[in-house]
Amino acid sequence: MKLLVVEDDPDLRRQLSVILSQKGYTVEECADGKEAVYLGCEYEFDIAIVDLGLPEMSGLDVIKQWRADQRRFPILILTARGNWQDKVEGLEAGADDYLVKPFQPEELIARLNALIRRSAGHAQPQLQFGPLKLDTTARLLYLSDEEVRLTSYEYRTIEYLMMNAGKTISKTELTEHLYHQDFDRDSNVLEVFIRRLRQKLDPDQTLQPILTVRGLGYRINPELGTGV
Numbered sequence: 001m002k003l004l005v006v007e008d009d010p011d012l013r014r015q016l017s018v019i020l021s022q023k024g025y026t027v028e029e030c031a032d033g034k035e036a037v038y039l040g041c042e043y044e045f046d047i048a049i050v051d052l053g054l055p056e057m058s059g060l061d062v063i064k065q066w067r068a069d070q071r072r073f074p075i076l077i078l079t080a081r082g083n084w085q086d087k088v089e090g091l092e093a094g095a096d097d098y099l100v101k102p103f104q105p106e107e108l109i110a111r112l113n114a115l116i117r118r119s120a121g122h123a124q125p126q127l128q129f130g131p132l133k134l135d136t137t138a139r140l141l142y143l144s145d146e147e148v149r150l151t152s153y154e155y156r157t158i159e160y161l162m163m164n165a166g167k168t169i170s171k172t173e174l175t176e177h178l179y180h181q182d183f184d185r186d187s188n189v190l191e192v193f194i195r196r197l198r199q200k201l202d203p204d205q206t207l208q209p210i211l212t213v214r215g216l217g218y219r220i221n222p223e224l225g226t227g228v
Helices: 010-022 033-042 059-068 084-093 105-119 152-163 171-178 189-201
Strands: 002-006 026-030 047-050 075-079 097-100 126-129 132-135 140-143 146-148 210-213 217-220
Touching (some): 002 010, 033 047, 033 059, 047 059, 097 105, 132 152, 152 189
Parallel strands (some): 047 075, 075 097
């Protein structure tokens, strides 16, 4: 999942980037409000973390600008302002949740995961499609209750496809949501991940969990059943 961190404190920004990267997020960073507006309006993100006290433009104004531009990704406010008036103002501006500094990394990750699940229409931390079960909290995938050992990028790929089950996801969209902006988009790396996933999930080629829609991209096989 691709995440934007908007934080002017360089130490905290780097700390967040490390924590989130270790949890499998693809993280982009910026330090001021104007750059945040540009990034959020020009690029696709799955979620954003926004500090309120930013240079150039306040975090509240950033959020308002994104929402005015019809950007619908979830937004978590992360700030030292802990009074209820600031919380109400942030939520009314268009944020989806609010976490006060200092915070525990585990709570931050739990809130982000919950926001992403809700934005994709999933209330529970586990998604199941036929014999495939994805535990988004533990970041594990099971096939018929047996854990499937995946690399980080393989997990990110199947997670995004399962979170967006029912949609055909283009190679460009997968690349933009899974990898940093400097990722080699002309390479065949994504095709390699898809091939490896198919080999691990369907060695006998009977399940066909990941379908290729010619000229459009990939999707989870709808015959597996509906995710819960």
